[in-house]
Every structure is written in structure tokens, then in C-alpha cells.
Amino acid sequence: MATKTGKQYLEELKATRPNVYMNGEKVDNIWEDPRFESTQKILAMNHDFVFEEAHKDVAIVQSPQVNEPIRRITNHVQTTMQDSLLKLDLTRDIANRRICAWCGTNVISLVWVATWETDRKYGTEYHQRLKRYVELSQKNDWDSSLAKMDAKGDRSVRPAQQKNYPGVRVVKKDAKGITVSGCKVHTSYGPCCPIMTIMPCRAMTEEDKDFAVSFWIRTDTPGISQIAKPSPNADHIDLPMQCPMSNAFGVVEGTTFFEDVFVPWEQVFLCGEYDMAGLYPHYFGTIQRQSKCSCLAGHSDLVAGIAALVADVNGVLGKSHIQDKLTHCAQMAEVAQACAFGAGAAGKLHPSGVFMPDPLKVNAGLNYIKDLTGEHIQMLHDIGGGAIVTMPTEKDYRDPRLKKLLDFTLAGNDKYSSEERIRALYLCRELAATEFTGYYMGWGVNASGSPHTGKILVRSLYDLDYRMGIAKEWAGIGDSRPWPGHCNTNKVWAGN
């Protein structure tokens, strides 16, 4: 059975013994360490939610690869527009309710495309290997982390031009496999995953070819060490009232060092075909950012809900300026989700069989919603008020004498008890005024690619020449052909 419950999955995970450091010390056993507990909770939740009544019809899908039910968002290869839209709808709802939907489907699908293109050009066998990996992942119901971003050194020069480019490179090849060294950064969940997928983060030239490498690997393979950045507010997981989100949910972030790590050929998806390296960030920037757009729609929903709740406990939910702000937040969410859907509706089928959204609409939509991340947090301060910064802590509230004073003092809208108001303020505080805020902002601003990258893509994908041509014809400049016409619709439907 390819879909495991969270409990089953966590049980199996214990066999994985990755080499992990946190705060300068080696972690004995991450599965027993309380600092990794909230990350394990989110791992489990992502296995469990697919069985919920509201979702199961779409969250579980029959795999054509292994002919078993699998989790759509994590292990499905996306082949139709409908796949794409169902994924987005689920993603938004899970992001709203659990922050992260773990959209592994995108990684599997993009490597499917990239290996297919590489094989077609080079006659290699990467695509067959990828298919075998997909079958393994589906059958085992794995969650793989994604190690894409190199530590980059001096960003103004190419990898090969740097004396000590710190990214991952191939240092040896032989009949059995390859040996790699170097560092990947920003690997969400990495330390708690059994599997890691490595891929290039940029286009490359011939001289960079040692860096053109992609593969999957078990995280407890010798030579791999990970430094785990603690999940947000990990220091406060003993404070469930004050830190409700970080108690329900956590993401450790990994920095991964490869020191002469051996990878058998069976696990390698790219090795030296430097002109194929750029396909990885290219397709990542298309399919993954579509999910990110829905993810940030869900985060807007989250902000709208928390803002509405805190306005209600403060007794001001009905005020017109509050309603305006909430409507503005709703609108952000809907525009983002509409863009994700629209990119799906304008997508097409790649010859490898994967359905790809329209990258221009994906990036335009994601740029739109990324730019509003700061506004989200600001709105929570605006509606939550100064209390979210200055109010006493949960430990104060546990003291019986202080509790009595605070219950009297912090009463608000009498639909709610003082404790309920305090709980709502703490929730707002956690999202807007703690270390969690930093993660929220990071997930909005930089996750799935920086804002500047998105803008460059819009610039390069938009057909400005066509529009200048129309302007020239209005102005009567140049040859006066009748207007040429430019309708994407045929292409839109090519793949369906």
C-alpha cells in the first residue's frame, strides 16, 4: 500500500540515521530529539491529511507508474491540466491550514522533463533511471527534500571562474558511479528526510561542466553532513499557547555538505551535460512557482483569518476600515490563486508527457503576490495592535495571581473569554512578531526563487516586440502591413 499514515511513516523513518548537527553539536538521534518534533509532526500531517473526508477524492490518485494509490501532491507525475488545477486547489488549502503542502510532485515532474530532454539529445539513460526512482518513491511513499541551491560564492562570476566555488561538483567518475563534493543550502526539511534530490541551480557553460550534476541519494549515505537550522520558535515548544503554530508545525532548514560522497550511476540524472543544466532551474521556475503562487494564496488566507479573528476578539471586526483591510487581503489571495489557475489554463503538454503551466503567467502571478509579503505582516500589526508586541508571556499567564490580573485586564469583546482573546493575540503575535515572522517572510519573498529572478523572467518571456509592432502601425511607422494578429489559443490547447 503506497499511502502510509503519518504514524506508519514516522515509524519507518527511524531506520534513517542521517549525520546532523544543530547549534554546533552532533544530534544523537533526531527522531528522539524534541527540537525535531514539530518537523516530524508536519511530516506526519502531510501523510495524514490525504485521508480526510474533504480531500481524499483528489489528494489520493492512482499512479500509472505503480498502479497503486499515491499522494497527489508529493509523488504524482503531473500529466493533465486537471492534475495541475487539483494540485493548486489542494496546495492553497493545505498552505492555509498547515503552512506547507510539500509539493514533491513538481520536482518529480520537472526531472521527468529534464531527463527526457537530456536523453533525447545525448542518447543517455537518465530518464529510465528517473522512472525507476519515481516508482521507488511512490511505492515507499517517500518525501524527498530538494537540494538545488548551491552555496554561490561571488555571485558576479560563474562557478568555473571562482577559485573555490563551493557548490556541488563531480570529483571522480568510474564504472560504478560518481563521487561528489560541495555544499547545498536552503534545503527545507532535509535533516528529517530519508531521501534528497540534488540538481543544478543555474545554466552552465562547458567550463562549468563538473557542476552539472543531478542525482538522488539517501541522506544517511557516508560523507553527507547536514547542519539543521532549528525550526521557528523551536526554543518555545513548551509554550503551546504562546507559540501555537510552531508547536503544531515546524520546518528545519538544512545546509548540506558533501565530502567525497559516492553515488551509484543508477541514481544519477545528469552528469556533465552542461547545456542541460539550465533546464532544471527553468522548469523548476515554471512548475514549482505555480505551486508557490497557490501556497502564497493560502498564506494570504491564513493572514485574513487571523486578522479577522483578532479584530473580532478586539471588538472591531465590523468597522469599515477593518473590513477594507480584510477584503484587500482576500483579494490578494484570490488574485494569486487566479494567476496560478490561469497559468494552468494557459499551459501545455510537454512531449515527455508532463503538463507544464505557462511560465509567463506563473512568474507574473508569483511576482505579484511575493511583493505583498510585507503588507501581510504589517496588516497583522495594524489590526492586532501594540499588544502583540508588549503583552505578557504565557509563563506570566500560568501564574495564578498574574492570570487573575490579566483575565480582568485583557478582557475584550464579551463573545470571547479573556483567555480566548489572549490566545488569539498570541496567535497573531506568533505570525507577526516572532522568529516565525522571519520564516513567513522567507517563504514569501525568497522561497522558489528571488523576486528579481521572477522579474527577469517576465521581461524575457513577454513579447514586447509584438506590442511595439502594433504601436508602430498605429503611428504609421514603417511598412503598413495590416495588423498581424497574435493569438495564443491554438498553442494553449495543443497539449490537451
Next chain:
Amino acid sequence: MATKTGKQYLEELKATRPNVYMNGEKVDNIWEDPRFESTQKILAMNHDFVFEEAHKDVAIVQSPQVNEPIRRITNHVQTTMQDSLLKLDLTRDIANRRICAWCGTNVISLVWVATWETDRKYGTEYHQRLKRYVELSQKNDWDSSLAKMDAKGDRSVRPAQQKNYPGVRVVKKDAKGITVSGCKVHTSYGPCCPIMTIMPCRAMTEEDKDFAVSFWIRTDTPGISQIAKPSPNADHIDLPMQCPMSNAFGVVEGTTFFEDVFVPWEQVFLCGEYDMAGLYPHYFGTIQRQSKCSCLAGHSDLVAGIAALVADVNGVLGKSHIQDKLTHCAQMAEVAQACAFGAGAAGKLHPSGVFMPDPLKVNAGLNYIKDLTGEHIQMLHDIGGGAIVTMPTEKDYRDPRLKKLLDFTLAGNDKYSSEERIRALYLCRELAATEFTGYYMGWGVNASGSPHTGKILVRSLYDLDYRMGIAKEWAGIGDSRPWPGHCNTNKVWAGN
């Protein structure tokens, strides 16, 4: 043959002799009057473009009603998601190239839905009549104008509560038909159309029932008078260089007075079923605004193209601040179009057979792009520079001595002749610094409904309670049910 060329269509139009006033005087024959020439040009263009190579596959569609090829954007009843997306793609391109795509399909489709619902509730026969009208319109390849907005009097009270509500009302009914009086405003193209479709602009109560009326009518029916607001820059249609857009294209706007106008029952779609009146603005606000969203995407494209051209003739197209502004404009266009597509992808099939987009995404997307109308014009001033306000006129340029001075003086990027630079500046000037600007702004800000209406709809359609429920569960407020889940996907696909 149901699709006529522009020439054929204009020829036939001459049989229509509407009662039209302009600037305080009755117009003898609008078909010969030069002030109506640019409007006739756009009428003709909307018939001709469907035959263009680039468009014809999608712009012409086989009608299931009359089993003949018809113009998709004008006379097709929209029944599938694909219909919706094809319409949007065409709309954006035509709006970019000709300002207005004349999206009559939306009116036909929404009256289809409204009459179907009215019949189902009241056992009336409006839907059959509407079908016969659709057949007529398709066979004759008509363009109907839409007279929806009442002159509203005091907006703070309902029609029936005003002593003299000036909107259209039924003043008499008999076996043959109804007699109506009152005024409709904002009827684009009205004076140049053979047919007008009248419908309610608001929800009504029983006391308003005389105003609950919808019908189609020939515009030269006795009792109808129209005041035509001249098309933009109509005073300057002798200046093709200075006013290139208004020479190629024009829209007269009509204010229509009904003075005891008789309408046979065969043409009536609603009469007194007051609780059905609100269906008209409701479905208009869904299906029409989706097209408006694409229309404004096309206008953003237009602005991007003109701005790029004027930057190029000024020699600054490559500057990073110019490129940033153009990318911003491209992004606006793509977000708007993505929202229109996304609303289509999230739409569903109405039981009457019409495919309706998702109204929440429609309104969120349209609000987004409406809000940027002022920025468009400002960008043209920014990039065009002061010259678009201060430069000499075409009449100056026609004078040989001044032309010589100006050719010397106004030279710019030497890729272009002085005349070409001047033409580009005039084009930018027309869009950004003349009466045309007023129309452009009006089409952006108020056409298809005011910004405030759109915001009210987002507020009412967004499920804020669900999001507050999630916030309560994070905060541990109230009963601690497991998260409920909220996935629209099933509904999304219900109609497909």
C-alpha cells in the same frame, strides 16, 4: 452566410434610421455624417478581423443554434471552459490592437441564463423568446448595444422610493406587448447599432417591479431618441498623424430616452418578475467582467508597446529604469490575463448550458487591473516626456517652413526619421494627453462596473468564516475539531 464582412455589414446598416442627436442638433443621417465615421470603422473592423489568418480558426465558430459559422466574440453562446478561454485570448489581442473587441457573447449568454432561471421559477416563456432572438442575431450577424445602466437619480434610495426615478419602466401592458418610458445611460456604440438590448441594472423589490424589465428592440423604433456623445477627438479626425487612434477607431456613447415605446411580447425577456432583476447585474458582473479583465490586459499591452516605441525614438529603450517600467507594465497585463483565465479554469457549467467563470476570481482580477489605470497613463507621460504636452501640432508640421525647423529640432534616435519620432510622440500624446485619455480611463475605471462594486463582491464572495475557523483552531479557541478541509476542486469540475 452568418458572418458578413465589414463592408457588407455597413451597407445593410443603412436601412436603420435611428433618431439621434449630437451637440444639440438632430443628426440627419448618421451613416453619412463624418462624426460617426470612426465608429463605423470599428464596427467594420469587428466584422473583418475574424477573417484574418491569425484568428479565423477561433474567431469564427459553428453555431449550434443556427448551424452556421458565426463570430465567436459577438454572437456565440458560451458553453465550455474552452469557449471561455478562446474568447479571452481573442479579447486581449483585439483590445491591444483595436481597443474594443465587442464582446456581445457575454450579453447573449447571461440573458440565456437569466431567462432560463425566470422560466423555471415562473413558468414563463422568456427563454424561448431569447433563443429566437439569438438565432436572429446570429443569422443577421448583428451587433447589439447594451442598455443596462439606468439614469439613477438619488443613489441613496431605491427606484420606487424616488418621486421621479428616471430609469426605464413599464407604463402599460396589453395583449400585444408592453409600453416603456425612461432613460438608459452609458450605451457604448448605441447610436450606430441596429439593435439594443435592455436589462435591469440592480436587484429590486416588489415595489420596484415596474422597473424589472428586459427586452430587445430595433433602435429606430418610434419613441426612442439617443443623444450621441462624440467619439474621442472627433474634432480632429482631419489630423491622422496627430490623432492616429481616433482616426482608426471611435466609440460614440449614447444616452437613450424611451418615450412611450411599444415592445411586442416576442421581444420581452423580463416584465415584472422583480426578484429576477438582480440576476442580470449578477451574471453581467461575472461573465462580462471576465472579458473586461482580458480587455484591460490588452490595454496594458497597448501601453507597453507605445511606451517602448516612444522610449526607442527617444533613444532610451535600453536604460534599466525604462526596462523596469516596461516589465512592470508587462506584468500588469499578464496578471490580468492570468486572472481572467484562472476564473475560467475555476468556472462551472450553469444548468441552462452556459459556462460561467468563477465570480470571485473575476472580480479580484478586475479590481487588480482597474486600480492600475492611472499608472498606465502616468507611465506614458514619464517615458514620453514633456513633449507630449508641449510639442507643436500636426498643422504646424504641415507648414513647410516649420516642418523644416521641426525636422531639425525634433530628431532623436537616428534609427528613426524625425517624422517617425514625431508620429510616435503624437501616438503617445493621443493616448496620454487628449480627450482619448478620458475614454481610456473610463474604459479602465468604470466600464463593466465601478471599482467599489467589485470590492463589495470580493468581500461577499470570499469565505472569511472558513478562514476565521482555521485561525480559531490554531489558537485553540472553541471546540477542537480536526481541521475541516475546504477544497473547491470537486465543484470546479462539476460542470465539465
Next chain:
Amino acid sequence: MATKTGKQYLEELKATRPNVYMNGEKVDNIWEDPRFESTQKILAMNHDFVFEEAHKDVAIVQSPQVNEPIRRITNHVQTTMQDSLLKLDLTRDIANRRICAWCGTNVISLVWVATWETDRKYGTEYHQRLKRYVELSQKNDWDSSLAKMDAKGDRSVRPAQQKNYPGVRVVKKDAKGITVSGCKVHTSYGPCCPIMTIMPCRAMTEEDKDFAVSFWIRTDTPGISQIAKPSPNADHIDLPMQCPMSNAFGVVEGTTFFEDVFVPWEQVFLCGEYDMAGLYPHYFGTIQRQSKCSCLAGHSDLVAGIAALVADVNGVLGKSHIQDKLTHCAQMAEVAQACAFGAGAAGKLHPSGVFMPDPLKVNAGLNYIKDLTGEHIQMLHDIGGGAIVTMPTEKDYRDPRLKKLLDFTLAGNDKYSSEERIRALYLCRELAATEFTGYYMGWGVNASGSPHTGKILVRSLYDLDYRMGIAKEWAGIGDSRPWPGHCNTNKVWAGN
């Protein structure tokens, strides 16, 4: 008596007979030509308002140069912070009530500074000549136009590097004076002024030295021709109801050609001292933009007032979303005016005796308000509604039968008659939906310098290194000096 009434001034103007073209034809006598009438009205108004009760204490000031009362905004040399603030307060109010306050004081003051600096470096006598010119201008109560901007050719290369740079250059020098040729653009009011002040528009190098020239001249000097761009809506000055602003007020814009024009040395302020050329745009960009900031504050006030009026005639002034928009507009006005005042408060006394505002605050404030120009116009459409684009014309309203229909139909809030509502809508329409809109936008976006220029100045004037130094010290990077401190206050007060 140095302050003339408008009537006296216009009477005297008739002696000036400039060589002016409009729409390709030479204008016989601009003082009799109706197309120049509204510009003459504004000329007269700028002489008359200083005698109004509300203003006269500050609008008239005793000149230290000629020891007579003069108009502060037009002919005063600014020597104190109080001068600066009084000017700004007047400017905002006049801009609100009459669009343009004619701030000649800035030109006089900046040439005062520039000639003083040139003389100090080169031992020339320009400053004495300027003083004599100032005395003449004050005694005659002249209004000089400003011809600063060259026609620029290819903006990517310097004047001397262009084969045919069309700007003004010295073509001959002899004992009596200089001879100049070339073209200046964007000269507001030029054709209706007796005097024109010419100055460089950019910094120059040695090879550009022929273009480094400044002087004053009578506009009817042989060799000068001006093309007058008609004032906004000049075609409609017979429609006082429909075009109330352009009937009360007009600005012709001039393009001025110098063809071998002789200028006696007595009138020359700069000739060949190329390294001084940049002082002109530099000080212009400081003192003139401070007035522009107040001018745009006044325009925001104008928009707020018109928007409030049209909301009131429509019966929606009290709605919360309308109030929010009006408050937003009020805030724009106050921020702009506060920035202008703040730049004054942070200004200092130049050793030549002129009080100069702080250029960093000037440019930051002006950038702020310029960026909101599009929003102003958009707000008028939003609040005015579609009627401002589609409503019948004044000529329709003059027809008795149509008037009756329109009076019935266009009634609104019953505090106002239909005619009053129509008048308010026409006013809103003129500002937001006619050629006037183009001028309004131009005055906001490009007048006194382009938005990009302002941003470059903020970048260059802001002490970012100091702030990076503070960041380094927080981070413990580099030598750990105690924080250095950086207080401008002493400098601020140096000049007072």
C-alpha cells in the same frame, strides 16, 4: 509703482509684438486672438490676486533692490527661510485656485546664485548685469518665461558629440554682444511674455562650451520665432459650462527658434564658462522643485475639492469608501506641502545672499507627489463615475427639448439642481477626461524635471556610506570605533 493690476499689465503688453505661429499659421496679433485669451486671463489673474485681502500682506513685499512693493512670487529674490515658507504657502493656495502661481522668484534667485559663483571664479561681471535685470523686471512688474530645455536630439550622447545638436548655441561673439541660434522647448507662457530668460539645461564639458549660454531677451527681438501649442481645450472656449477651467485659465506652451539672434552683452549671464553650466539645472532642481512640490500639493487640494463636490452631487459624499479616498488625497497634499516646508526648514543661506532649500528633501518630496499624479486622475473617474465620459455635451444641454430631458434624467442629490449636478460633472470631466487631463498630468509628471532625474538626485545626495558605516559597526565589521554621530543641525542653521 511696481505692482500693476492685471488690466494695466495687459494694456502694456500690447506693445510687445512677438513672432508667433499656431497650427501652422502666423498669428497676426496674439492680444486680439481668442485662442490666446485664456492665457491672458491667467496673466492678469497673477497680477490681480496679490491685491486680495487674504493675501496682500504676504503676496506683496518691499523689494530691497528697488525699494518698492513687488510681487513676492514673481519678482522677489528669496533671502530668508521665512521668504521660502511664505512663497510655498502662497504657491499651494494659488495652485489650488488657479492652477499656476507663476513662481518667477525661483528663476531670479537661482540666476542670482549662478552668476555670483561664475563671477567669483572667473572675475566676470554677470552678477551685476543680473542685478540690473532684476531691477528692471521689478520696476516693470514683468513676467518672464523660462527657456531652459534644449531640444535634445539623441539623449545618449553629449551636445558636442552630436552632428546637429539642436539646442541653443553661441554662433558669434563681438564687442557688442553675442549671436545665438538653436531651439528651446517646453516654454510655458512664452508667446505671451514680453521677456524670456534663457539658460543651460545640463552640465557641460569644454567641447560643449558654445552651448554654455544664458541671457534675457525681449521676445519680439528679430530672429526669434515661437510655435504656440494652444492652451488646453482652446477649441472649446465657447463652452464655459463644459470647460470651466480652460475658460478661466490657459497656458500656451512655446517651442522657440533662435535664428542668428543678437543679444547685447548687458543681457548675457553666461557665455562659454562651460563648467558653470551645470549650476543652472542644479539650483533650478533645488529651488524650483521646492515650489513645484507646493504646486502639486495645491493640485491635490484641487482634486480633493472636485472629487468631494462630485461625490456630493451624486449623493455619496458620506460613504466610508468615498471619505477614505478623499482623506488619502488630503494626505498626499499635506505630505507634499510638509516636504516643501521641511526642505525650507533644512535649507541654508548661500553666500550670495539667497536662501536655498535642502535639495535632498526637495527631491524626495517631489518624487513622492509626482508618483501620485495618475492616482489623482483615476480617483476623479472612480468618484465621478462613467458619466464624465459618456454624458451629453453643453450644446445638447442648450437645446430646450434636450435640456428638459436631461434635467429630468440627470437629477441627483436634491440639495443641488440638475444643472448644478451637470456643472459639477463637467468640471470633473474637464480635469479627468479631456485635453486638460494631459496638461494636468504633464504639470505633475514632467514639469520642473522628469521623475528619473529626481530619483538620481536622491541617490546622489543621500549619505548611504554613513548608514553602511553604522551597519558595519552593529555587525562588528572593521575597526570598532564608537559610533561617529551625524547631525545636520548645525549646518541647517548656518544660514539663518
Next chain:
Amino acid sequence: MATKTGKQYLEELKATRPNVYMNGEKVDNIWEDPRFESTQKILAMNHDFVFEEAHKDVAIVQSPQVNEPIRRITNHVQTTMQDSLLKLDLTRDIANRRICAWCGTNVISLVWVATWETDRKYGTEYHQRLKRYVELSQKNDWDSSLAKMDAKGDRSVRPAQQKNYPGVRVVKKDAKGITVSGCKVHTSYGPCCPIMTIMPCRAMTEEDKDFAVSFWIRTDTPGISQIAKPSPNADHIDLPMQCPMSNAFGVVEGTTFFEDVFVPWEQVFLCGEYDMAGLYPHYFGTIQRQSKCSCLAGHSDLVAGIAALVADVNGVLGKSHIQDKLTHCAQMAEVAQACAFGAGAAGKLHPSGVFMPDPLKVNAGLNYIKDLTGEHIQMLHDIGGGAIVTMPTEKDYRDPRLKKLLDFTLAGNDKYSSEERIRALYLCRELAATEFTGYYMGWGVNASGSPHTGKILVRSLYDLDYRMGIAKEWAGIGDSRPWPGHCNTNKVWAGN
């Protein structure tokens, strides 16, 4: 000597033994407790910086009350425009370098005004008492905290209408003094101050008169308990590299409970004169918000500096998109400071002798910069990149093996060592991605009054009627008086 060094001041503070709780436990001795150490550092800094070479001329001022040098920002009564501008200049620089300038001058000055007005109306002696308090504060070089904001209960009803309004009220009066009970919230620094000033936070009616109370008090008076919210990142004061700001600087926030606290009449500034209660928030909202505007200008400078540094260590400082963002940040800072200065330049002298800024400009300017708080943090994420969320901790970096890996991996621009880059990223991280972020946002969004309050003030202070009057005259509505004129300048100068 009235200006003490930080060391002297801290030494004296030890005599104060307030009753303080933190995290549910009574704090033994706050002066020895490490969790209060960073707050003591900022107390000391605010005493020390006045002696810095760069500041001392303006930071120390001779008191007319006690005829001794005192700290301008903390204890000076502001009596001239120059006082106001010097204060603002200092405030911005200290806010840039130390986050908080401790602007007690505003509290002293506003109570000066409020007591003067109360005495004038009621013949009371509050003003004399306030003067004696000012002398005490100046002579002792005290820093008083400000306890203004009541815990408010249900915000939709007035204090007296609530069953249990939790704010501070008078429960007893006798010949010697008054007895008060209730709670004040948001008292920055409160637990570490020897003195607290209490004042009303809202306008009141007769039935609220028990809440109309103001006084000063020693914080160790019996009956007072404070709950101290720990200063930001107080948990990490052992990590100077990772948390450089919170190690140099801290603010504990206090919630203060008064349980039958006796206050002698000598310390009382208001008691029962309910119609005077509103003066406190009114003048606070004027004079304090002017400083807040400069404070946020300084914070913008801080963000600009950190963003520039992190861009530089990442090797991208010269990129045009980075420069644009930094310029935008510079502009925000300058607009805010210009507004503060402008409000000073438009201020006037209150008859009590205090110089008050213009409240309209103050609130417009503060609204402007408050609205940009989220953008500041977003920009730091944008420029800092994902590393500020995912990078390893200082404890990792202290481990020799990991340090070696990280030094190799995190190298950037080679102008900087890896450690310097890491330090810059930590600094950026602390401001943008930790609990410090919450404080930063709170200081921006809510400190000195909520955004909504500011907007209400702009609405009420702006003379919209005057602008509607001008619009009516343009439109020819109503009586056609000549334009009336409206120049504030006379009033502006009345007080100078």
C-alpha cells in the same frame, strides 16, 4: 550637575526597587538580572551620547527652569521652532544608530500645555506642580516612562459604560492625595525607570470622570506591580554575533497594575476635570508623533544601511535593481524627515510657551512612513536572500569543524572575509527574521498611535470645505463670490 553619564545614572538607579515580574516570576533585583542588562545598556547610552563630539552642542541645552545644562531630548521644554528642528535632527540620527532616542521632551512639553489649559479653565494648581516636577526631573536627570494607554476592554463602548473597565481610575480622594487602581499597558522601559508619568488616553465625558487622572509617581511605590515583557531576543544575549542589535540594545515593555496606590496631591496633574482629558491624547498626537516621524526616518536609514551592507557582502551592491531599492529606502527616510521638519516649520507657539508643530502635517507625514514598515522588512529579505532564514547559527559557527566548512561555503564578495559576510547576514537576519522584527514592526506600525487614528486626524484637520468651495466656484455653483483666498502663513508665523 544635571547631565549624568550612563554609569552614574545606572549607579543611582539601583536605589529604585520596583516590583517587577517576568515570565511568571517575581524578579529579585532587576539591576543584577541579565535579562534586563540590554535595557540598562540603552538607558546608559541615552545618557552618554549627549557628550559625543558630534552632538554635544545640540544634545545638551541650558535649562531655563533650573539654569543648568540638561539633555535636550529627554528633559527640555520645547519653546521654539529651532528647539523642534534640533530635536528632530537628533532623533533621526539616534534612531538610526541606537533605535530609540527617548524623547521625554515631548511628554514634559505636552503636560506643560495641558496643565496650563486646565488651570486657566478651573483655577487649579496643576501647572505649578508640573513645573516643580520638571525641575526635579531636570536636576536629577531622570528618564520617566510614559503610562498612557489603558487596558481598554471592549473598544466599542466608553469606559463608564463598561462593567469592569480595566483602565486606571481614582478610587479615593482625601486631603493628602488620591488613591488609584487599574492597569496601563504598552509602557516601554517602565520596569527600568525610576519614575512613571500617567495620563489619560482618550477624551472623556462627565460619567467617565474617575478615569480623568494624570500624575507622576516613583515606580517602587507600594501597590504598583509591573509585568516585564522581555526585550527582543533576550533569550540570545549570549550570542553577540547572531544577535548584535539585541545585545547592544533592549527595551523591556511593561504592563502596570495599580492596586490602591496612594499619590500625594503634589504629584497630581489632573483629577476629575474630565473635559481636559482629551487634551492629553490630542497634544501627544501632535508633538510626540512629530518625533515618531523622525524616529521612523532614522529606522529607514538603518534599513538602508543594513541592506546596502548585505548587498555588498553578497557582491551585488552595484546592480541597478539593488540601487533602486536603496534609493527608494533613502527617499522614504527623507520624506519622513521632511514632513517632521515641515510640521515644525508650520507650527506655532502655544500661549503656555510651548512650541507646537502643525498636527495635520505631523499626522500626514507619520501615516506616510508607518505604511511602509512592512516594505522595510520585505526589502531586507529581498536583498539579504534566503540565507537570513536558513543559515546555520552562531553556535554552529563556533564549532571548529563546522566553522571551517562554513568559512569555505559562505564566502562572498572577496572584499570581506567569510566571517564578515556572516556577521552582515546575521545583522540583517536579526532585524528581518527574528523576534526583533516584531519589535521593529511594532515601533513602526503602532507606537505613538495606531494607523487608523492618524487617518482620522488627517480627515478631521484638513479643510475640505474650503476646497469644495473652490470647486463650486470653478463649476459656477452657488453665489459667485470671487475666490476667497486661504493662506495659512500669517498663522504660521504668529508664534515666532
